[in-house]
Amino acid sequence: MNIEKIIKEKIDKPVYLKNDGMCAGIAEKEYGSLKDSYNGVFLGIGTGIGTAVFIHGKLMEDIRSAGHMIIERNGRKCNCGKNGCYEAYASMKVLKTQIRNRLKNEELSSKDILNLLQNSDEISKVEDILEEYIEYLAIGISNMARICSSDTVCIGGSFVYYKDILFDRLLCELGRIMIPMEKEKTKIKLATLGNDAGIIGATLIY
Ligand SMILES: [Zn+2]
Numbered sequence: 001m002n003i004e005k006i007i008k009e010k011i012d013k014p015v016y017l018k019n020d021g022m023c024a025g026i027a028e029k030e031y032g033s034l035k036d037s038y039n040g041v042f043l044g045i046g047t048g049i050g051t052a053v054f055i056h057g058k059l060m061e062d063i064r065s066a067g068h069m070i071i072e073r074n075g076r077k078c079n080c081g082k083n084g085c086y087e088a089y090a091s092m093k094v095l096k097t098q099i100r101n102r103l104k105n106e107e108l109s110s111k112d113i114l115n116l117l118q119n120s121d122e123i124s125k126v127e128d129i130l131e132e133y134i135e136y137l138a139i140g141i142s143n144m145a146r147i148c149s150s151d152t153v154c155i156g157g158s159f160v161y162y163k164d165i166l167f168d169r170l171l172c173e174l175g176r177i178m179i180p181m182e183k184e185k186t187k188i189k190l191a192t193l194g195n196d197a198g199i200i201g202a203t204l205i206y
Helices: 003-009 020-029 091-100 110-117 127-147 157-177 180-183 194-203
Strands: 038-045 049-055 152-156 187-190
Touching: 020 038, 020 049, 020 152, 020 194, 038 127, 038 157, 049 127, 091 110, 091 127, 091 157, 110 157, 127 152, 127 157, 127 180, 152 157, 152 194, 157 187, 157 194
Parallel strands: 038 152, 152 187
Antiparallel strands: 038 049
16 A cells, blocks of 8 residues: 555645654664664564664665564464564564463553563563563574674664563573674663654654
8 A cells, every 4th residue: 555645645745654663763873772883773672573774874774674584493473474483472562462361361451561560479470471582582683683793782662661571681681692702792772762763763764
Protein backbone atom coordinates (compact mmCIF):
# COMPACT_ATOMS: atom_id res chain seq x y z
CA MET A 1 0.00 0.00 0.00
CA ASN A 2 1.37 3.42 -0.94
CA ILE A 3 0.68 5.20 2.38
CA GLU A 4 2.69 8.24 1.33
CA LYS A 5 0.41 8.83 -1.69
CA ILE A 6 -2.82 8.27 0.32
CA ILE A 7 -1.82 10.79 3.03
CA LYS A 8 -0.59 13.28 0.43
CA GLU A 9 -4.03 13.27 -1.16
CA LYS A 10 -5.65 14.12 2.19
CA ILE A 11 -3.37 16.86 3.49
CA ASP A 12 -1.71 19.78 1.79
CA LYS A 13 1.76 19.16 3.22
CA PRO A 14 4.87 17.28 2.11
CA VAL A 15 4.81 13.64 3.27
CA TYR A 16 7.84 11.44 3.93
CA LEU A 17 7.85 7.78 4.82
CA LYS A 18 10.57 5.92 6.71
CA ASN A 19 10.80 2.74 8.77
CA ASP A 20 10.23 3.40 12.50
CA GLY A 21 13.34 1.55 13.66
CA MET A 22 15.46 3.58 11.30
CA CYS A 23 13.84 6.83 12.51
CA ALA A 24 14.64 5.89 16.11
CA GLY A 25 18.25 5.19 15.15
CA ILE A 26 18.50 8.56 13.37
CA ALA A 27 17.28 10.34 16.53
CA GLU A 28 19.78 8.50 18.73
CA LYS A 29 22.56 9.40 16.27
CA GLU A 30 21.55 13.07 16.24
CA TYR A 31 20.75 13.65 19.91
CA GLY A 32 21.22 10.46 21.92
CA SER A 33 23.49 7.54 22.74
CA LEU A 34 25.03 7.25 19.26
CA LYS A 35 25.93 10.95 19.01
CA ASP A 36 29.68 10.40 19.27
CA SER A 37 29.68 7.01 17.56
CA TYR A 38 31.63 6.34 14.34
CA ASN A 39 30.35 2.83 13.66
CA GLY A 40 27.11 2.47 15.57
CA VAL A 41 24.18 0.07 15.63
CA PHE A 42 20.70 0.88 16.90
CA LEU A 43 18.41 -2.03 17.80
CA GLY A 44 14.82 -1.15 18.69
CA ILE A 45 13.60 -4.05 20.82
CA GLY A 46 9.81 -3.80 20.77
CA THR A 47 7.01 -5.47 18.81
CA GLY A 48 9.76 -6.63 16.44
CA ILE A 49 13.40 -5.63 16.25
CA GLY A 50 14.07 -2.37 14.39
CA THR A 51 17.51 -1.69 12.98
CA ALA A 52 19.64 1.28 11.99
CA VAL A 53 23.32 0.92 11.17
CA PHE A 54 25.77 3.83 10.93
CA ILE A 55 29.15 3.24 9.31
CA HIS A 56 31.72 6.05 9.42
CA GLY A 57 28.94 8.16 10.92
CA LYS A 58 26.56 7.68 7.99
CA LEU A 59 23.24 5.84 8.01
CA MET A 60 23.38 2.71 5.88
CA GLU A 61 19.88 2.87 4.36
CA ASP A 62 20.10 -0.64 2.93
CA ILE A 63 21.22 -2.39 6.10
CA ARG A 64 18.03 -3.25 7.94
CA SER A 65 16.06 -6.12 9.43
CA ALA A 66 18.51 -7.49 11.98
CA GLY A 67 15.31 -8.97 13.43
CA HIS A 68 15.18 -11.43 10.56
CA MET A 69 18.65 -12.89 10.85
CA ILE A 70 18.29 -16.56 11.71
CA ILE A 71 19.72 -17.34 15.12
CA GLU A 72 18.13 -20.77 15.68
CA ARG A 73 18.27 -23.74 13.31
CA ASN A 74 14.76 -25.11 12.65
CA GLY A 75 13.52 -22.45 15.03
CA ARG A 76 10.19 -20.79 15.70
CA LYS A 77 8.10 -19.52 12.81
CA CYS A 78 8.51 -15.77 12.27
CA ASN A 79 5.89 -13.38 10.81
CA CYS A 80 8.17 -12.95 7.78
CA GLY A 81 7.73 -16.60 6.82
CA LYS A 82 11.18 -17.85 7.86
CA ASN A 83 12.03 -20.00 10.85
CA GLY A 84 14.34 -19.11 13.71
CA CYS A 85 14.52 -15.33 13.21
CA TYR A 86 16.08 -13.16 15.93
CA GLU A 87 12.82 -11.30 16.59
CA ALA A 88 10.90 -14.55 17.10
CA TYR A 89 13.10 -14.98 20.22
CA ALA A 90 14.23 -11.56 21.33
CA SER A 91 11.41 -9.05 20.72
CA MET A 92 9.61 -7.63 23.74
CA LYS A 93 6.38 -8.93 22.23
CA VAL A 94 7.65 -12.51 22.41
CA LEU A 95 8.88 -12.05 25.99
CA LYS A 96 5.52 -10.63 27.12
CA THR A 97 3.58 -13.41 25.37
CA GLN A 98 5.71 -16.04 27.10
CA ILE A 99 5.15 -14.41 30.49
CA ARG A 100 1.37 -14.17 29.91
CA ASN A 101 1.30 -17.86 28.93
CA ARG A 102 3.32 -18.91 31.97
CA LEU A 103 1.12 -16.94 34.36
CA LYS A 104 -1.99 -18.14 32.49
CA ASN A 105 -3.30 -14.60 32.14
CA GLU A 106 -3.70 -13.22 28.63
CA GLU A 107 -5.15 -9.98 30.01
CA LEU A 108 -1.89 -8.76 31.57
CA SER A 109 -0.94 -5.36 30.15
CA SER A 110 2.67 -4.32 29.60
CA LYS A 111 2.41 -2.23 32.78
CA ASP A 112 1.06 -5.23 34.75
CA ILE A 113 3.98 -7.34 33.55
CA LEU A 114 6.46 -4.64 34.55
CA ASN A 115 4.90 -4.46 38.03
CA LEU A 116 4.98 -8.24 38.40
CA LEU A 117 8.65 -8.38 37.44
CA GLN A 118 9.48 -5.89 40.20
CA ASN A 119 8.17 -8.36 42.75
CA SER A 120 10.73 -11.01 43.73
CA ASP A 121 8.11 -13.75 44.30
CA GLU A 122 6.55 -13.16 40.90
CA ILE A 123 9.82 -12.88 39.00
CA SER A 124 10.88 -16.28 40.33
CA LYS A 125 7.97 -17.83 38.37
CA VAL A 126 9.40 -16.59 35.07
CA GLU A 127 13.13 -16.58 35.83
CA ASP A 128 13.87 -19.30 33.24
CA ILE A 129 11.94 -17.36 30.57
CA LEU A 130 13.98 -14.21 31.31
CA GLU A 131 17.22 -16.16 31.24
CA GLU A 132 16.50 -17.71 27.84
CA TYR A 133 15.24 -14.38 26.46
CA ILE A 134 18.42 -12.59 27.51
CA GLU A 135 20.58 -15.32 25.98
CA TYR A 136 18.92 -14.88 22.57
CA LEU A 137 18.91 -11.09 22.82
CA ALA A 138 22.64 -11.08 23.58
CA ILE A 139 23.46 -13.38 20.63
CA GLY A 140 21.93 -10.93 18.14
CA ILE A 141 23.61 -7.92 19.73
CA SER A 142 26.95 -9.67 19.71
CA ASN A 143 26.49 -10.66 16.02
CA MET A 144 25.60 -7.12 14.94
CA ALA A 145 28.43 -5.59 16.98
CA ARG A 146 30.95 -7.89 15.31
CA ILE A 147 29.59 -7.63 11.75
CA CYS A 148 29.43 -3.81 11.87
CA SER A 149 32.69 -3.29 13.83
CA SER A 150 30.58 -1.22 16.20
CA ASP A 151 32.02 1.11 18.79
CA THR A 152 28.49 1.41 20.23
CA VAL A 153 25.32 -0.67 20.17
CA CYS A 154 22.31 1.33 21.36
CA ILE A 155 19.29 -0.59 22.66
CA GLY A 156 15.92 1.13 22.35
CA GLY A 157 12.25 0.31 21.86
CA SER A 158 9.92 -0.72 24.68
CA PHE A 159 12.89 -2.66 26.16
CA VAL A 160 13.88 0.62 27.85
CA TYR A 161 10.76 0.50 30.07
CA TYR A 162 12.08 -2.79 31.48
CA LYS A 163 15.67 -1.61 31.82
CA ASP A 164 15.83 -2.02 35.60
CA ILE A 165 14.97 -5.69 35.24
CA LEU A 166 16.65 -6.58 31.97
CA PHE A 167 19.65 -4.36 31.27
CA ASP A 168 22.07 -5.66 33.92
CA ARG A 169 21.18 -9.22 32.96
CA LEU A 170 21.90 -8.37 29.34
CA LEU A 171 25.29 -6.80 30.12
CA CYS A 172 26.17 -9.83 32.22
CA GLU A 173 25.29 -12.24 29.40
CA LEU A 174 27.19 -10.16 26.82
CA GLY A 175 30.16 -10.26 29.18
CA ARG A 176 29.92 -14.04 29.12
CA ILE A 177 29.59 -14.59 25.34
CA MET A 178 31.74 -11.82 23.86
CA ILE A 179 35.52 -12.22 23.65
CA PRO A 180 37.75 -9.60 25.35
CA MET A 181 38.57 -7.86 22.05
CA GLU A 182 34.87 -7.37 21.30
CA LYS A 183 34.03 -6.20 24.82
CA GLU A 184 36.82 -3.64 24.68
CA LYS A 185 35.71 -2.33 21.29
CA THR A 186 31.93 -2.12 21.77
CA LYS A 187 29.98 -0.13 24.34
CA ILE A 188 26.41 -1.24 25.00
CA LYS A 189 24.12 1.69 25.79
CA LEU A 190 20.43 2.26 26.38
CA ALA A 191 18.58 4.67 24.09
CA THR A 192 18.75 8.13 25.67
CA LEU A 193 15.49 9.16 24.02
CA GLY A 194 13.71 6.04 25.23
CA ASN A 195 10.74 4.78 23.30
CA ASP A 196 10.13 8.30 21.87
CA ALA A 197 13.19 8.06 19.63
CA GLY A 198 11.10 6.97 16.62
CA ILE A 199 8.84 10.02 16.78
CA ILE A 200 11.79 12.39 17.25
CA GLY A 201 13.67 10.74 14.38
CA ALA A 202 10.68 11.14 12.08
CA THR A 203 11.06 14.93 12.42
CA LEU A 204 14.63 14.64 11.08
CA ILE A 205 14.12 12.71 7.85
CA TYR A 206 13.29 15.40 5.29
ZN1 LIG B 1 11.66 -13.20 10.25
